[in-house]
Amino acid sequence: MMEYSPDIVPLRRAHFQIFVLGRTPAAILVEQQLRRACRRVRGPVTIEVIDLFEHPEIAEERDIVATPMVLRLHPTPQVRVVGDLSDPAALVAAFDLNDTADDSQGDTP
């Protein structure tokens, strides 16, 4: 049961980078899942998809081992999540998206 807490400020803006290797089913799923979860952000959301096959040097720079990998650049601190984000609840928890009004659950009137 979620309750609105007045000291949590709703997310006004968010910036994510998704690192994938080609347009695999997992890569497509990650983007869909993330976009769906970001609907709850009250403001502009930037989602970049970076194909490491085209930019292998980025994998080195960012020390990426596992893919798919999603990096939350904003809000800070940065958060790194690996996996295909197939579990929406875990995705919301990992990126701390719960501070917006939760409309995915059946609210009690």
Place this chain on the structure above:
Amino acid sequence: MTLTQISRMATGCPGLDHVLAGGLPEGRSTLVSGTAGSGKTVLGLQFLHDGVRDYDQPGVFLTFEERPEQLRANAASLGFDIAGMEAEGKWLFVDASYNADRDEQQVGPFDFGALLLRLRHAVQTVGAQRVTLDSIGAVFTRYQDATTVRRELMRVTELLRELGVTAIVTSERAEEYGQIGKHGVEEFVCDNVMVLRNALEEETRRRTIEVLKMRGVDHLTGEFPFTIVPKSGIVVITLEDTALNAPSADERIHSGLQELDEMCNGGMFRDSINLVSGATGTGKTLLVSEFTRGGASRGERSLIFSFEESRSQLFRNAAGWGMDFAGLEAEGLLKVEAAYPEVRSLEDHLVQIKRVVEEYQPHRIAIDSLSALERIAPERSYREFLIGLTAYIKHCQVAALLTSSARNLLGATSVTDAHISTLTDMIMLLRYVEIGGAVRRGFMVLKLRGSTHDKQIHEFVIGSNGMKIGAPFRDVTGILAGSPQRVAALSEEYHDMSYMFDGD
């Protein structure tokens, strides 16, 4: 079906290639398993370093554990210049080490696609022929999903195979003896397994390496002791290695005594281990002093480790034989290290000897005496000490004179140390010879590897100018056995003692 010969890639690690009968199987991965502090990372660094230095084979170091800057620093303390190799484009790190800033949560399935990409990219960038992956345990620390990690590690080793590189993969184990690794994946990712141990035995640490399996290829079995030496890294000690792999020069050096040079057909070999055995007072320390004086006369530096006599005793004795040790020291041609054998363990003595040799860079080394060191350690440790010492001396390519005390005053049981005799290039015996109620001294060269030598027993005298080797004993037999007899057929009742020797 045809048997394909698996070729070997020499690691460059002294002694290890001998244990491996040539090197690691080329194009394969070898697991190196060991407890914490057993030297796995050092071996991984050394494998790549020696590949670049000795064989011009570039390497990639994939680290899950220590950061590249830590690895560079550790390697530098061993004398490995990794930064230089990176600058030359011969070495690349792939940094997958754990870092709290890069903590990753897991939401759903993932794979190591990015890591495989980086590894492939790095290997292709430098044209790597060698890869080290350090270590499997750290991957399991970074990613808790053990099933995924196991599957992905297999993909990593498949990629290594596909790339045709020869690889070392390290892994932790909990105990010195027991299962190879603690993650239940180790045996499956590599065909070949080596184990490093750092066991506590009779209150001393003993490092060993063992090749557990090498699929389809030859190797030596059993545990081999090793040490970690500055500039060389891991040095695996094998008996055969001292004879087979150490390069040997034909160059002869002045032994210190003209007559001895003649008995040896031109002197001692430049890189040789020479043993002198004799009862107390026969003149072993004198021979060491002559060896030093002989070196100094050619401008060569000598280093004496004295475990029986103090510095001042040694200097006083030398003065009595007409040698100015203090003067030689002042000129930088001599350094004397005197210590009681009991002050440290044999292993630490070996480390100390190496340290001083590294610092002083002598042309000649003398150790007086091995017998004093023998009494402080169990036989097995002493044997390993000797093997380590002689391997190190061979590695340094210097001439060494080692002394050993025979237990009996007269005659036999001389080269008691069956251990050392096989490790030496030359064995000299100093003997008391009792003839006609008088005690004289006899000198002989029992063995000289790689050269003919005078096999007669010569008389020698000790005077105010040191040692003087004279003519051979004649018509006498049984000196070595301790009961010299005049040969009956040749001797007459009226023969004087003097007839037993050649002229002069």
